Amino acid sequence: MDLDVLSxxxxxxxxxxxxxxxxxxxxxxxxxxxxxxxxxxxxxxxGKASTQRDLARFAKVEQPPMAQMLARMERDxxxxxxxxxxxxxxxxxxxxxxAEARLPDAIAVLIxxxxxxxxxxxxxxxxxxxxxxxxxIANLDRVATVEASADGSGPNTDD
Numbered sequence: 001m002d003l004d005v006l007s008x009x010x011x012x013x014x015x016x017x018x019x020x021x022x023x024x025x026x027x028x029x030x031x032x033x034x035x036x037x038x039x040x041x042x043x044x045x046x047g048k049a050s051t052q053r054d055l056a057r058f059a060k061v062e063q064p065p066m067a068q069m070l071a072r073m074e075r076d077x078x079x080x081x082x083x084x085x086x087x088x089x090x091x092x093x094x095x096x097x098x099a100e101a102r103l104p105d106a107i108a109v110l111i112x113x114x115x116x117x118x119x120x121x122x123x124x125x126x127x128x129x130x131x132x133x134x135x136x137i138a139n140l141d142r143v144a145t146v147e148a149s150a151d152g153s154g155p156n157t158d159d
Contacts (some may be wrong), residue, residue, distance in 0.1 A: 020113070039104070040059060051084070052066055
């Protein structure tokens with residue numbers, strides 16, 4: 001099958017992702033957040049992560065970019081680091097009260113953005129799209145893991 005590369009799911013998903021990112025950044029900026037902050041903020045709020053390593057895994061990013069983002073978030077008063085009582089070399093990361101107070105508004109902005117761009121989709125279509133993208137992401141993770149194992153790089157070792 002000879003597909004136009006610009007009509008492939010990968011390209012279309014990339015365009016959609018960039019569009020969502022631009023929209024989200026513009027809407028989150030007045031709240032003092034960036035789109036990349038949200039996985040970190042939600043993970044901290046929900047207790048799913050509290051260290052840089054855990055946050056990098058949760059957000060599916062490498063350690064160096066996570067360290068840079070956390071430094072900016074700390075500078076901007078969104079998080080604070082406290083020494084880990086169990087490991088003096090590590091620190092626990094928590095939300096500041098200011099970030100915690102603004103997080104519900106940020107989530108509402110993102111939900112509203114999703115609703116805006118899915119206007120004209122039925123609930124069933126939106127649900128199917130989410131389910132298909134979830135499967136696609138799982139496949140991407142599986143392929144990346146297999147390829148990393150095959151080339152000897154293995155899983156992320158920046159821990």
